[in-house]
Amino acid sequence: MEKGKKSVTIFALAGLAFAAALALLVSPFASTHPDGLERVAEDQGFIEKAEETEPAWKNAPLPDYTVPGLNEKKVDEETGKEVEEPTRWSTGLAGLLGTVGIFFVAWGLAVLLKKPESREEEKTEVVST
Secondary structure (H helix, E strand, O other): OOHHHHHHHHHHHHHHHHHHHHHHHOHHHOOOOOOHHHHHHHHHOOHHHHHOOOOHHHHOOOHHHOOOOOOEEEEOOOOOOEEEEOOHHHHHHHHHHHHHHHHHHHHHHHHHOOOHHHHHHHHHHHHHO
């Protein structure tokens, strides 16, 4: 591997390591308060309409920024119903998996969308060595 490509790879992997560390260690401390859109819906009084339907993300691989199976069951003080609350591990692991997953999707797209002449140069380098 030539020096320029090696330094780009090291830079990308260092960036991934930094982002993964942030996702794993900082995301568990994210605010539990509603985001801007939820807050406006609560303030304007139409949040109930959204809560009437099944959330689209319920069947997602990492629903509501958590890892299924790592949540704990608690009783909701307002309704008295049992609900699942995310643990810090669940949120941190979801952040890590999402970060690493998106990194590899972007890396794969970069490889697929690389200019054809760059691919030809790599083939000739492999043949000549």
